[in-house]
Amino acid sequence: MRSANRSDKRSPSAGDAADAASYFASAHLTRRRLATALIALVAIMIVVAIAACAAGSVHINLIRAFTDPTSPDHAILFVARIPRVVMGAIVGAILAAVGTALQALVRNPLAEGGILGISGGGALGAIIALIFSWQMGAATEIVPACAFVGALISTLAVYRLAQLDGRLEPLTLLLVGVIFNAFWGAAIMLINSVVNFYYTHSILFWMMGSLEDPGWREIFVVGGLGLAGFIVLLASARDMNLLSLGDSEAAALGVDVERLRRIIFVATSVMIGAAVSVSGIISFVGLIVPHILRLALGADHRLLLPASILGGAAFLIAADLVARVVIAPSEIPVGAITALCGGPFFIYMLRRQGRRPAGV
């Protein structure tokens, strides 16, 4: 869309006013480009969602599923597939939006909830809450709340510890993230080794990330929290652009940097907590999706953030479809699929960033 213009090193000739005008329009976010990109992404998401409803380990007839409520096709579509696709869309949207926001916060495209250990903190919080509620016979409503607390503690700790003399060095940040990941993983393994045998499967589920069998109540809770997070983050999109210039430059342009930081900390922690509480740790979605969209659409967060929401939804629906069908009738945890794609992708980005200062 825009890359052709960007890489064009030839300047427009002075006489060609129309050409110059279109070149100029291609160099920034216009209402037209915003609308075109978002409509295209909505279309992609719908196509992927329909495909994911139609395909699976069992072949179903979509027409019969809609016309005959007593058929097994109907049951499979409405009880198994649609809730799962909807949950995949919500979780994918959350993970990608959180990735974009965290990247804006630390001014680095390598940040992501999974990589920085934030999802791990959330998962630990969720597991502790779940075991507690099982043991006490209490309701599981506290699970998302505890996942949020775990995620927020991780976010604040990683952010503070990665700062040396007030500077946030990208490599230090990644190292601190790696350490947190290992630490939370070890804590989860420790719990796993001491609890009742029947809990261990559930705990593994959190380690690997899965979208199996979501209920509609969970969908509404996570969807609601996600939606609130999207609104808060979207309202800060322009401030995220200014933050790319650095803290003091953003402040000099009228941004309340401390407030913006707090907004991003809390909103992303709520969102990660919500996603983790139903789907465990699904890594790299927040890395891959914003990166591809940034290349295609540019860096402006007013487009990148809503695009990440839609693209993340489409991406995770597709990844979960793969997880369901490759070894059908068994399935792979979707977190394994995203990590298998994401690991090499991360290395590629790391190498690329090493070559280019503060790359794309």
Place this chain on the structure above:
Amino acid sequence: MTIDANADIALSADVQAAGYGGVDVLREISLQVAAGEMIAIVGPNGAGKSTLLRVLGGVIRPRVGTVDLFGRPLADYDRRLLARTIATVAQENTVAFGFTALEVVLMGRAPHLGGFHLESAHDLEVARRALDHFGLLPLAGRHIQELSGGERKCVFIARALAQEPRVTILDEPTAFLDLRHIKEIFTRFRALCAEHSMTVVTSLHDLNIAALYADRVMLLKDGAMVACGRPADVLDAATIRAVYETGVYVGHNPATGSVTVLPTVDLP
């Protein structure tokens, strides 16, 4: 000091102590800058030039002392109004992510925009003119990281102009620039001073540039003001030798009539 008594005072600073985390970098600064004036802050490395600019721009508050902007204390300004009044171009200009040059310049419009708005046709026109001042229009769509150091500096100065400020603060604007760019930038700011009463405060290492373009030069050493006045009055060999602790030759540029400072060789 030689300020016209009738001129509007843009900046008025009376600072006894300012710095970072309890360490005072500045002491004893008293400075008034008139609207439409260009003042250059010069002095050796570590004299406190950047800190003074940060205090004047409201980035850090003096520990002891006050800064008034157009007669109102800086602390009374809300941050968006301040951003519409003062624009700052820092010494180092980095941008995360692949923003285009035009997008960076448009960021200067942020203090003028409400809510979630995209930039209007007027904002675009302001940005276009700012880029055009420095011949950057052909580069408008290029990634900021792909530009040379000098081009990037010009983009950031264009961004400051897009803020349409009444005061512009420049920290070492000439560091990455070749002679043509330096001339373009200072000619531009001189025109803005004359036509729009813009006030310019710039730190400079190059005393010749300061002498050529600035109305007044302020000499800073160890966080204190040594001298402040017209370049010809302040930049004499004895003062410069005392401040920089090295010998210089001071003459006049026959082409411009301005003071010229040249290093001398100390032979063993």
